[in-house]
Amino acid sequence: MANYTLNVNGKTHTVDVDGAMPLLWVLRDKIDLKGTKFGCGVASCGACTVHLDGKVARACMTPISSVGAQQVTTIEGVAASRIGQAVQKAWVDVDVMQCGYCQAGQIMAATALLNTTAKPNDKQIDDAMSGNACRCGTYVRIREAIKTAAGVDVKDTREV
Amino acid sequence: MALDTPDNSKPVNTSRRFFLMASAAAGGGLMLAGCMTPDTSDGAPAVAATPAKAPEPVVDINVFVAISPDNTIRIMAKNPEVGQGIKTMLPMLIAEELDADWTKVTVEQADADQTRYGSQIAGGSFATPNHWTPHRQVGATARYMLIQAAAAKWGVPAAELTTGPSVVKHAASNRTISYGDLAKDAAAIPAPAKEIIDALKLKDAKDYRIIGKSVKNWDTPRIARGEPIFGIDISVPGMKYAHFTKCPVFAGKVVSANIDEIQALPGVTDCFVVKQVGTDLMGLMDGVAIVGDDWWTVKEAARNKLKVQWDEGATASMSTDGFRTQATTLVKGKPQSYLAPQGGTPVTEAAWTDANKAIDGAAKKVEAFYEYPFLVHAPLEPQNTTAHVKADGTIEIWSPTQNPGSSFPMIQAAVGVPRDKVTLHMVRGGGGFGRRLSSDFIVEAVAISKQAGNIPVKLLWTREDDVQHDPYRPGGWHSFRAGVDAKGAMVGMTNHFVSFTGGNGRPAPSADMAPTEFPHGFAPNIVYGQSLIAFGMPTGPLRAPRSNAVCFAYQSFLDEVALAGGKDPLQFRIDLLNSPTAPQPQGGRGFNPKRMADVMRIVGERSGWANRASLPKGTGMGCAFYYSHQGYFAQVAKVKVEQNGNWRVLKVWNVGDVGSQIINPTNAVNQVQGSIVDGVSEMHQKITFKNGKTEQTNFFDMPLLRMNEAPQIDTHFNITDNSPTGLGEPALPPVLPAVANAMFAATGKRIRTLPVVNTELRWT
Numbered sequence: 032m033a034n035y036t037l038n039v040n041g042k043t044h045t046v047d048v049d050g051a052m053p054l055l056w057v058l059r060d061k062i063d064l065k066g067t068k069f070g071c072g073v074a075s076c077g078a079c080t081v082h083l084d085g086k087v088a089r090a091c092m093t094p095i096s097s098v099g100a101q102q103v104t105t106i107e108g109v110a111a112s113r114i115g116q117a118v119q120k121a122w123v124d125v126d127v128m129q130c131g132y133c134q135a136g137q138i139m140a141a142t143a144l145l146n147t148t149a150k151p152n153d154k155q156i157d158d159a160m161s162g163n164a165c166r167c168g169t170y171v172r173i174r175e176a177i178k179t180a181a182g183v184d185v186k187d188t189r190e191v
Numbered sequence: 192m193a194l195d196t197p198d199n200s201k202p203v204n205t206s207r208r209f210f211l212m213a214s215a216a217a218g219g220g221l222m223l224a225g226c227m228t229p230d231t232s233d234g235a236p237a238v239a240a241t242p243a244k245a246p247e248p249v250v251d252i253n254v255f256v257a258i259s260p261d262n263t264i265r266i267m268a269k270n271p272e273v274g275q276g277i278k279t280m281l282p283m284l285i286a287e288e289l290d291a292d293w294t295k296v297t298v299e300q301a302d303a304d305q306t307r308y309g310s311q312i313a314g315g316s317f318a319t320p321n322h323w324t325p326h327r328q329v330g331a332t333a334r335y336m337l338i339q340a341a342a343a344k345w346g347v348p349a350a351e352l353t354t355g356p357s358v359v360k361h362a363a364s365n366r367t368i369s370y371g372d373l374a375k376d377a378a379a380i381p382a383p384a385k386e387i388i389d390a391l392k393l394k395d396a397k398d399y400r401i402i403g404k405s406v407k408n409w410d411t412p413r414i415a416r417g418e419p420i421f422g423i424d425i426s427v428p429g430m431k432y433a434h435f436t437k438c439p440v441f442a443g444k445v446v447s448a449n450i451d452e453i454q455a456l457p458g459v460t461d462c463f464v465v466k467q468v469g470t471d472l473m474g475l476m477d478g479v480a481i482v483g484d485d486w487w488t489v490k491e492a493a494r495n496k497l498k499v500q501w502d503e504g505a506t507a508s509m510s511t512d513g514f515r516t517q518a519t520t521l522v523k524g525k526p527q528s529y530l531a532p533q534g535g536t537p538v539t540e541a542a543w544t545d546a547n548k549a550i551d552g553a554a555k556k557v558e559a560f561y562e563y564p565f566l567v568h569a570p571l572e573p574q575n576t577t578a579h580v581k582a583d584g585t586i587e588i589w590s591p592t593q594n595p596g597s598s599f600p601m602i603q604a605a606v607g608v609p610r611d612k613v614t615l616h617m618v619r620g621g622g623g624f625g626r627r628l629s630s631d632f633i634v635e636a637v638a639i640s641k642q643a644g645n646i647p648v649k650l651l652w653t654r655e656d657d658v659q660h661d662p663y664r665p666g667g668w669h670s671f672r673a674g675v676d677a678k679g680a681m682v683g684m685t686n687h688f689v690s691f692t693g694g695n696g697r698p699a700p701s702a703d704m705a706p707t708e709f710p711h712g713f714a715p716n717i718v719y720g721q722s723l724i725a726f727g728m729p730t731g732p733l734r735a736p737r738s739n740a741v742c743f744a745y746q747s748f749l750d751e752v753a754l755a756g757g758k759d760p761l762q763f764r765i766d767l768l769n770s771p772t773a774p775q776p777q778g779g780r781g782f783n784p785k786r787m788a789d790v791m792r793i794v795g796e797r798s799g800w801a802n803r804a805s806l807p808k809g810t811g812m813g814c815a816f817y818y819s820h821q822g823y824f825a826q827v828a829k830v831k832v833e834q835n836g837n838w839r840v841l842k843v844w845n846v847g848d849v850g851s852q853i854i855n856p857t858n859a860v861n862q863v864q865g866s867i868v869d870g871v872s873e874m875h876q877k878i879t880f881k882n883g884k885t886e887q888t889n890f891f892d893m894p895l896l897r898m899n900e901a902p903q904i905d906t907h908f909n910i911t912d913n914s915p916t917g918l919g920e921p922a923l924p925p926v927l928p929a930v931a932n933a934m935f936a937a938t939g940k941r942i943r944t945l946p947v948v949n950t951e952l953r954w955t
Contacts, residue, residue, distance in 0.1 A: 073890075130274025130622040168872070
């Protein structure tokens, strides 16, 4: 056990945990931010997607000892940025959700995409989002919501 | 193509007691967790949190409807929500006939309470047909009581009163009063008698303001904000975290375990063996519970430090390879039994022999052997339940269940607490797909809470626990024969279906098929036989149970038969559906071939089926239809197969007929899209067993379809004059054979085995 000081959504938290404990469980069970979800534990499904210094990270495979001074952003804090807010709003406007369990991770992945690529095409969306599984199969709407947030035509331009 | 498990096919008796319970019980705290999608045009936060608000006294009009003086209406959502959208849809039915202002409605999830709410289950796509009329009557009855209250208040005849969104109006005197101002008086009115309720005129569809409009998923804003609303998010004071290790072989027993060593680990507060109760493989099984201060620590202890010696039992001798060997041997002989509709004439071996003679004498014969694997449900939220078995003999449970009713007998057997002492909060589930109809994870949490000393415990499984301990969709084999005459018409068909039995001589759950499976009755000499393999794994309903498997085999084989007779596969299906020998629908729920022929024809038009010959080699279109859960669905898939065999579904056209009214269009389309993605996903998946253990562990060997693989989807509903039916399941089954048939069109390679092995689709 050791003390780790984290910056999460602009707030500082100090936790006394095993350094191998993944960020996911520190967020969920130690500092009560439960929006980040557990799906697989092996960085295979993307339900636990957060940002470390603005870049996508799978919190279930990120030991707390590796986080250091990086800024952690979770779904609870994503609306602090204009892009995060636009993505969140698009998710609501398009009514993406079925069960909704993966959607926090989807929103985080989409926000990271738009942070670097303001107007992504379908290929860029596929590349950025394929690490995030949706068991309910809401991919049609996730694509539409990303384009809505980016302010581009929502038409799916992939080969038919 | 029969109604599917769970058997909840009887209409819910939204009994009159709902109305008789109307009371003026005021003062209950109004839970204001919900919010409408906020208007963001004023520059407010995009998805604002609900502002904190002092609770208003709430007046219960009946068990579903409560109205506050501020004109807020709270509607209870009675069924479990696992992504099917029912928490939004059922309140819409009530709100419509209540003539409520939907922007002032809040939706609250009901607890499990059969006495108040009747059957509460997410299964079988039954919620729509079972609640369509009763739930509208709930709303109409509340509206009736509000009108009575206004009539008394104003001293005018009720007949002169009309309603608008959450108000009662008297046109003659130009008066209007809000429901909020009438609530107390309305609640004091005795609940109307059954005769009055049944005579209440429900709205004409043209007057709907809520039904038929796209209403956003009630929890969408809260999900977008990451609010803790799922089962896994539950936290109660004093709660400990638990992991439960079961034998990798089903029903294996604990012989010994290093309990003392585990108990001494930092962060672990308790460790003990839990003993099996009963014989249900989806009930409480032997295992080792580890309890501690956080879940990751107990899970790591289970994975890295726990050593259990298991008595694996008889199932350890069973493997997928062995099942397949038995199946391929069985289909060489006669079926063990012949399938006949319940109450119908038994089907004899002579009929089987005659059908095969007809096939042998046909102009053309088609024979094919189809097989599909076991599948796991794998909802994205791993199984979990928080339970507190209290010292006072009561239990409180928070669980993402689809079927609370299945947990109570298990709980009573495990810890001796009867149903009336159990409070079960149904928490939003991160997917269900049938997995959470079983209550194994509930009874485990209950047993652990008690054994840990009556403390609240949150049990959470790992993904590996979930993949390896599931009521699997059973695998199966179909050995088909069919004959067509010189004109391409079917003259006979037999199917030797090999499936599984838990040992009682009957098929295991979801391992049966309908004796009337199409095209039975639509052509002569169609006989189905069945043989069963004994096994020791649990099985259960996976979204569109039976249909998700049987449809692939039948609708693929029908394609083979059509092509053998030189027919267009789509027109061949329509011709069969139009057969003069077609069985007539029995009552409102029987299969109506005309409805299916219509959706098949329309999907052909929408997809450009007639022009498919112009597609380049490697790209093909295939079609299929299926009737399940009272829904009629026809689909065309367009698939592109690379020369190396890699494939992608480019587009799926779907036409469905679920009756006269699409209640919530945004959710209806979402469910269809999800079903199609789910079905394509299943074409990649398998569960296999070796020495009684499940070989797959996580999403890397049990893949889910991803963004880049998801097809474009065209969704259309054919509106017909039939009572509305459900959408959680019936859009799934046809996509598998439609895709497989498209693969054949693209490459000439017939997929008869799932999952698809890409290299078998290579072409030059």
